[in-house]
Amino acid sequence: MYKFLIKNKLINPTISINYYISRVVTVPTLITTDMNKRNCKICKKAIKGRSDKLFCSEKCKSYYHRKLREVTKKATEKTDSILHRNRSILLEIMGKNATQKKVSRDLIDKKNFNIRYMTGFFENAQGKRYHIVYDFAWMEFSDGDILIKRRNTKKQTQ
Ligand SMILES: [Zn+2]
Numbered sequence: 001m002y003k004f005l006i007k008n009k010l011i012n013p014t015i016s017i018n019y020y021i022s023r024v025v026t027v028p029t030l031i032t033t034d035m036n037k038r039n040c041k042i043c044k045k046a047i048k049g050r051s052d053k054l055f056c057s058e059k060c061k062s063y064y065h066r067k068l069r070e071v072t073k074k075a076t077e078k079t080d081s082i083l084h085r086n087r088s089i090l091l092e093i094m095g096k097n098a099t100q101k102k103v104s105r106d107l108i109d110k111k112n113f114n115i116r117y118m119t120g121f122f123e124n125a126q127g128k129r130y131h132i133v134y135d136f137a138w139m140e141f142s143d144g145d146i147l148i149k150r151r152n153t154k155k156q157t158q
Pocket residue numbers: 040041042043044045055056057060
């Protein structure tokens with residue numbers, strides 16, 4: 001029996017390392033968390049094995065992550081589609097190569113650009129606020145005109 005255990009550890013070093021870690025590293029946490037009462041986050045079945053396991057099986061684990069993605073997609077798709085439309089409008093105005101362009105506020109309003117949605121913002125040295133929409137940024141002049149810039153280009157400024 002003893003020989004068999006030794007042999008087993010030698011044959012499969014991963015098992016012996018995990019065994020070692022579970023004995024040495026997680027023993028203090030076992031005092032506060034009862035290992036025997038852990039249940040799968042999905043099917044509520046008792047979990048066997050490592051103390052950091054949250055699911056009883058790969059099936060439950062992938063179900064959980066699929067659901068998580070679905071819920072996130074549902075919650076973000078409206079915002080995403082507004083941002084995507086904003087980006088499309090800026091691309092349409094800028095074309096393939098323009099690094100910056102000045103347009104009227106009317107133009108972007110007519111195209112249904114939603115100024116409240118952006119992916120970020122920054123202020124330049126003059127304190128002008130730029131609204132980032134992915135790889136573009138825009139700012140409003142005091143006369144109402146809009147300056148659009150392409151970001152991450154060789155000519156990138158501010
Ligand atoms: Zn499960």
